[in-house]
Amino acid sequence: MIIAVASGKGGTGKTTVAVNLALAISQKEKLQLVDCDVEEPNAHIFLKPSFQPAGTVNIPVPVVDEAKCLYCGRCAEICAFNAIAVLKENILVFPELCHGCGACAYLCPEGAIKEVPRGIGVMEEGSSDGIDFLHGRLNPGEAMSPPLIGALKNKIDPQGITIIDSPPGTSCPVVTSVKGSDFCLLVTEPTPFGLNDLDFAVQMLRKLDIPTGVLVNRADIGNNCVEDFCREEGVPILKHIPWDEELAKLYARGEPVVPNSARWREMFEDLWGQIEDALNKEKQKPGKKEVDTT
């Protein structure tokens, strides 16, 4: 079972929720936490696992043999990302724009294109408090995060429960992170900014056909806009978390709350129960796939 924790907007407390939810259930369940926020991974700050390398991730980029090239321009025409430019007697490849789709090499009539690997980032794994932890680090300046996120997801153990800490936003890296999840918990805050990005995230998850629930963080600030939206859209709110000094102080020290507070452990165990209930309701809908919630 895969549960993604996402947020349309950065800074809502998504990683805090993902890490503490994982800690609340890791004593009872076989659990994996995958930090897919590869541009800025930070879940490890709270879990402090001892890491070991889990592989480099490459994408195949084209190299042109100009002795064979006829400058016909077909490769440039097919490339949706403008990663190849064909001039009269010259051809330019921009590897940092290339998505590694292979179309240019496949369609070159002269067989003039071969593909070479280009490293985009690394994966690291470790364990902490009964959690198998995995994250990726995108190379500095690299824009191509979805293949690294895809490689992390290929390491998901289908036998247990996996919690994915998604990147913020609603663009390609988030879609790659949440795709295939059984449920997505959206962490938001009750402000017009939170609502705006929550709306985008809910629409994205509908298109992906992923059941969704909302956690309202810092629930005592702002207004009722998130409640009104969720009621109108039929999206369940699973939990409200008010601003809390204890949580803020532990966060500032890079410590999770669950191992340090019975009150918070109970709160995140209850959140897990709410997610299981939401999944069971989803299972009962006609035409829905069966989800193993054990």
Ligand code: SF4
């Ligand atoms: S498709 Fe092949 S032959 Fe045509 S311009 Fe590109 S590399 Fe050259």
Ligand code: SF4
């Ligand atoms: S592999 Fe795909 S994205 Fe890269 S240059 Fe070729 S066609 Fe463009």
